[in-house]
Amino acid sequence: MTNLIEVQNLTKNYIMGDVEVQALRGISLTIAEGEMVAIMGPSGSGKSTLLYILGALDPPSGGTVTLDGRNPFELADKELAAFRNKQVGFVFQDHCLLPQCSVLENVLVPTLVADSRNGAMERARTLLGQVGLGARMDHRPGELSGGEQQRVAIARALITRPDVIFADEPTGALDPHTAVGVLRLLREAADGATVLIVTHDPQVTRFCDRAVFLHAGRVDRVLAEPEPAVVARVLHELGERGRS
Numbered sequence: 001m002t003n004l005i006e007v008q009n010l011t012k013n014y015i016m017g018d019v020e021v022q023a024l025r026g027i028s029l030t031i032a033e034g035e036m037v038a039i040m041g042p043s044g045s046g047k048s049t050l051l052y053i054l055g056a057l058d059p060p061s062g063g064t065v066t067l068d069g070r071n072p073f074e075l076a077d078k079e080l081a082a083f084r085n086k087q088v089g090f091v092f093q094d095h096c097l098l099p100q101c102s103v104l105e106n107v108l109v110p111t112l113v114a115d116s117r118n119g120a121m122e123r124a125r126t127l128l129g130q131v132g133l134g135a136r137m138d139h140r141p142g143e144l145s146g147g148e149q150q151r152v153a154i155a156r157a158l159i160t161r162p163d164v165i166f167a168d169e170p171t172g173a174l175d176p177h178t179a180v181g182v183l184r185l186l187r188e189a190a191d192g193a194t195v196l197i198v199t200h201d202p203q204v205t206r207f208c209d210r211a212v213f214l215h216a217g218r219v220d221r222v223l224a225e226p227e228p229a230v231v232a233r234v235l236h237e238l239g240e241r242g243r244s
Helices: 047-054 077-087 101-112 120-130 146-158 176-189 202-207 228-243
Strands: 003-016 017-034 035-038 062-067 086-093 162-168 194-198 210-215 219-226
Touching: 003 047, 003 194, 017 047, 017 194, 035 047, 035 202, 047 062, 047 162, 047 194, 062 210, 077 086, 086 146, 101 120, 101 146, 101 194, 120 146, 120 176, 146 162, 146 176, 176 202, 202 228, 210 228, 219 228
Parallel strands: 035 194, 035 210, 086 162, 162 194
Antiparallel strands: 003 017, 003 062, 210 219
């Protein structure tokens, strides 16, 4: 498999008042093209920080990030904006949908920013059909359930055919049945894209090729073909270690 993402000695520091907080402490990691990987660990372990850096939303303090052979943080502002909109898709826990726009319009938003409108309407309708919302394209987000809103967010993330999709706790606010449906849709609709999911839920790993566990800003271990029961034990162990 070809590595789509390569991270070397990644660090991230924040200044909070007079205190410097080390969120990431020398992370090195590779993600292969087409993989679906769970990023897991206790609260405060650096999961979301890592996701936002890999998605080129937040620069690292040190180390390097390479996505499809390029370091996004070496790009000029205009190139970086195009990179984010065409090669990267995001699914956020709170959906980030525009309340005044219809479902269809929300899905089309990335194509307006990326100026990739050719065939966008047809693709948006196709994606909404894939996620089971073909009959609700003209509804507004406030008229949808939480699970339906998350499916809109997935369709929006996929509209520009990104190489990689980053999902930050995409099932955190969903009931187990809806969560399974959302994850299955994400895996199927991604159509070969690489998917990274930040999650606390061991059940999410049923859909993943690997689980990467962070602890105190470092990679603690990586499990191939993770089983939810094993993942739950690892998360418990890491949580206990953090309290000791």
